[in-house]
Amino acid sequence: MRYVSTRGTAPAIGFREATLTGLASDGGLYLPDAWPTMSPAEIGALAGLSYAETAVRVMLPFVGDDLAEAELRQLCEAAYGRFSHAAVTPLVQIDHQHWLLELFHGPTLAFKDVALQLLGLLFERFLAGTNQHLTIVGATSGDTGSAAIDAVAGRDGVDIFMLHPVGRVSDVQRRQMTTVLAPNVHNIAIEGDFDTAQALVKAMFNDRAVADRFSLSAVNSINWARLMAQVVYYFYAAVRLGAPEGRVAFSVPTGNFGDVFAGYVASRMGLPIQRLIVATNVNDILHRAIASGDYSKGSVQQTATPSMDIQVSSNFERLLFDAGGRDGRALAQQMAEFERTGVMRLTNAQSEGHAGLLSSDRVDAHAMTGAMRWAFSQAGEVIDPHTAVALAAARRAGLDVPVVTLATAHPAKFPDAVEQATGGRPALPARVGDLFDREERFVTLPATYDAVSAYICERAVPSA
Ligand SMILES: Cc1ncc(COP(=O)(O)O)c(C=O)c1O
Numbered sequence: 357m358r359y360v361s362t363r364g365t366a367p368a369i370g371f372r373e374a375t376l377t378g379l380a381s382d383g384g385l386y387l388p389d390a391w392p393t394m395s396p397a398e399i400g401a402l403a404g405l406s407y408a409e410t411a412v413r414v415m416l417p418f419v420g421d422d423l424a425e426a427e428l429r430q431l432c433e434a435a436y437g438r439f440s441h442a443a444v445t446p447l448v449q450i451d452h453q454h455w456l457l458e459l460f461h462g463p464t465l466a467f468k469d470v471a472l473q474l475l476g477l478l479f480e481r482f483l484a485g486t487n488q489h490l491t492i493v494g495a496t497s498g499d500t501g502s503a504a505i506d507a508v509a510g511r512d513g514v515d516i517f518m519l520h521p522v523g524r525v526s527d528v529q530r531r532q533m534t535t536v537l538a539p540n541v542h543n544i545a546i547e548g549d550f551d552t553a554q555a556l557v558k559a560m561f562n563d564r565a566v567a568d569r570f571s572l573s574a575v576n577s578i579n580w581a582r583l584m585a586q587v588v589y590y591f592y593a594a595v596r597l598g599a600p601e602g603r604v605a606f607s608v609p610t611g612n613f614g615d616v617f618a619g620y621v622a623s624r625m626g627l628p629i630q631r632l633i634v635a636t637n638v639n640d641i642l643h644r645a646i647a648s649g650d651y652s653k654g655s656v657q658q659t660a661t662p663s664m665d666i667q668v669s670s671n672f673e674r675l676l677f678d679a680g681g682r683d684g685r686a687l688a689q690q691m692a693e694f695e696r697t698g699v700m701r702l703t704n705a706q707s708e709g710h711a712g713l714l715s716s717d718r719v720d721a722h723a724m725t726g727a728m729r730w731a732f733s734q735a736g737e738v739i740d741p742h743t744a745v746a747l748a749a750a751r752r753a754g755l756d757v758p759v760v761t762l763a764t765a766h767p768a769k770f771p772d773a774v775e776q777a778t779g780g781r782p783a784l785p786a787r788v789g790d791l792f793d794r795e796e797r798f799v800t801l802p803a804t805y806d807a808v809s810a811y812i813c814e815r816a817v818p819s820a
């Protein structure tokens with residue numbers, strides 16, 4: 357399996373290199389050169405397997421010769437052994453048609469753990485026996501940061517610099533990052549929004565002198581391995597609800613388009629997905645793009661779903677590339693124009709390439725609150741606001757197949773929004789312990805490239 361860049365000029369590389377590198381040298385994102393497929397018989401054979409074994413079967417074609425099957429199995433068993441639920445990602449039924457796929461039973465209580473617990477182990481495996489030192493630079497609206505920090509804190513050969521927008525993550529999310537005092541963890545609060553933090557990270561990767569000197573690596577979903585690991589739970593859930601004979605739909609709360617792109621990949625691999633609903637909050641650039649081809653930036657509004665307060669969605673580029681016919685050079689021009697003007701119209705090929713599989717919805721605060729109340733009154737389920745955005749979209753989609761809403765975070769990560777909707781304040785699970793009693797450590801920096809790169813370059817370890 358080789359990985360090609362969405363912008364068409366970076367050389368194709370293998371899985372190990374794609375995992376350690378993150379962003380391609382031409383500024384694009386890596387994707388497999390062709391989608392591996394699973395036959396109906398192979399999909400059917402996943403029934404009854406553990407999550408870790410399902411992960412091995414689904415991911416094996418992507419890792420090529422860089423990992424033997426037995427090694428991949430060992431890593432999956434270790435990664436998913438840290439989840440607090442035996443099913444790892446259990447399905448919970450709400451009514452005759454709606455299910456929640458609970459993705460928050462990992463160490464930091466959000467779906468990011470599913471991929472990042474594995475990614476931490478992949479880094480360790482690929483660095484073993486080398487002198488290479490990785491400098492991970494990431495941006496977070498709250499969940500990726502804590503999951504990535506948990507996955508790499510205290511590991512040899514890796515430092516992590518994580519940027520979060522000051523004042524725009526919940527107290528629980530911030531403390532899950534800033535109370536980790538391992539010497540290889542560096543938290544930076546940026547005086548700006550998440551889009552700005554993400555743009556600063558991309559600028560560091562595109563500064564070739566810095567990227568090469570420090571072996572920069574990514575834990576955001578620009579890293580292909582993140583998405584690969586997220587493809588697994590679409591198979592796991594669909595098989596439990598009758599695939600491959602029966603079709604299933606998924607509703608996905610969307611920000612950076614990573615989670616829903618993983619569903620798109622599952623469909624490309626042969627999983628019979630009837631529909632993937634791209635659910636946004638009022639920051640609706642992705643809804644406009646899917647519904648009418650208009651991918652134009654507005655200004656970001658702060659909402660009760662901060663992880664979806666995004667305008668520039670990094671993985672949307674992967675959809676544009678794949679659905680649009682994989683013309684990297686044309687996409688590079690389209691992206692350059694978007695970066696210059698903030699405006700993009702999808703080509704007919706790009707829109708037609710996803711039509712029939714993707715639909716979208718924009719969910720406001722009123723509908724989100726309604727979905728939280730409905731889940732509670734219907735099934736006694738307390739859900740987080742991001743999950744509620746997708747559940748609201750799922751209920752309005754008018755489908756006649758089982759609809760699985762991805763439950764992306766534990767409600768206790770967003771206690772204020774949950775209390776406002778349901779009247780009850782969710783308790784933090786015991787596994788996060790004395791979060792509010794621990795010392796915090798972070799710096800606050802202005803949102804400028806000079807300030808951030810100077811801070812990181814002074815502390816990062818040059819690669820061997
Ligand atoms: C709780 C939660 N829900 C949904 C999302 C959106 O997921 P994605 O960025 O993969 O679209 C995020 C952030 O990524 C998140 O933290």
Ligand SMILES: N[C@@H](CCOP(=O)(O)O)C(=O)O
Pocket residue numbers: 495496497498499500501575576577578611612614663664670
């Ligand atoms: N909502 C995310 C934003 C970063 O997304 P990623 O999936 O690209 O890492 C977060 O929780 O940080």
